[in-house]
Amino acid sequence: MSFRVVLLLAVLCLYLFFLCSRLRKGQWMSVAVSILVVVAAVYFGLAVLLLIFQSRLIFFPMREHDYRPEEFALAYESVQIPTADGLRLDSWYLPAEKARYTVLFCHGNAGNISHRFDTLLLFRQLGLNCLIFDYRGYGRSEGRPSEEGLYQDALAAWRWLTETRRIPPQTIILFGRSLGGTVAANLAARLAEMPTPPPAGLVMESTFSSIIDMGRHYYPWFPVRWFARFRFDAVQAVKKVHIPVLVIHSPDDEIVPFSLGQKIFDNANPPKFFSQISGTHNEGFADDMQTYRRIWTAWLEYLDSSPKSPSEIGKLPPDE
Secondary structure (H helix, E strand, O other), rough: OHHHHHHHHHEEEEHHHHHHHHOOOOOHHHHHHHHHHHHHHHHHHHHHHHHHHHHHHHEEEEOOOOHHHHHHHOEEEEEEEOOOOOOOEEEEEOOOOOEEEEEEOOOOOOHHHOOOOOHHHHHHHOOOEEEEEEEEEOOOOOOOOOHHHHHHHHHHHHHHHHHHOOOOHEEEEEEOOHHHHHHHHHHHHHHHHHOOOOOOEEEEEEOOOOOHHHHHHHHOOOOOHHHHHHOHHHHHHHOOOOOOOEEEEEOOOOOHHHHHHHHHHHHHHOEEEEEEOOOHHHHHHHHHHHHHHHHHHHHHHOOOOOOHHHHHHHHHHOOO
C-alpha cells in the first residue's frame, strides 16, 4: 500500500473520530456543516484538478516507434511535413499501385503512427494511397499537442498532399479514428471555407461528438462546459461540411458512447451514411475486419458513383 493511500486513510479516520465526538455531544448542526464543507472542498478540488490536468486526460502521446513499415513489407516514403507555425511532423506516405484515392489518416489520441498497421495494411489491400502523420508531440514530431495545434497539423498534411505531392483534392478521403475523427471533421470544415476543390469524402470512426459531451458522460455531476479548455467539436464541424460523410461506430464501444456517433450523423449534411461494427473502441475494426472491409469497399464504390446499394455502406441510407 502506497504512502499516499495510508495518509488518506489516516486523515479519513481522524475526520470520522472528530464527527463521532461531535455526535456524542449532540452537536448535530456542527456535524452537518462540517460534512457539507468537506463535500464542497472535494467537489471543487476535483474540478480544479480536471481544469489543470485536462490535457493529460486527452493526449496520450508515445515517442518510441514499436514497428516500421518495412517489417510488414510495405513500401513507403518517410516525410517531414512543415506546419504553418514552424514545426515538422513525422509522417509516412504509403503508395498503392493504380490507386484512385488517397487517405489522409488522422489517428487517435494515444500512441503514434507505428500503432496503426492493421489499418494501413487494409488500405494497401483496398488499393488506397495513405498519408499518416503524427501530431505535434507524438512520435518523432516536434512540439507539444494542443487542440488548435492538431488542426494545424491536419491542414499541413493536406497541403503536403495537394501542393507538394500534387494529388488532386477530389481524390483525397479524410479519415479520422476516435479523437482523429474530430480533427478530420475540423479539416473538412476549414476546407469548405477555402476556394479550392473539396476532398472526396469524410470518414469518422469511433468518434465522439465533442469533448463537452464526453465530459458530461464521464463526469455528469460537474458543470463540464464551464471547465472545458478543449472543444474538439465534431458536430459543429460537420454542419459546415457538404461532402459525403461516413460515420462508423460500434454499439459495444466502451469508451465513446454509441449515441455520440449517432449525434454526429444526425447533424451531418447529406449525403451521409452510418455503419455499425462490433467490438470495443480500440479493437472493434480489427475484431470485425470482415464487416469493416465490406464497409470501406462499399464506400469506395459509392464515391466512384456505382455503389451496389446504399444499405451496404451502412445501416442507414444516405439522406436525399
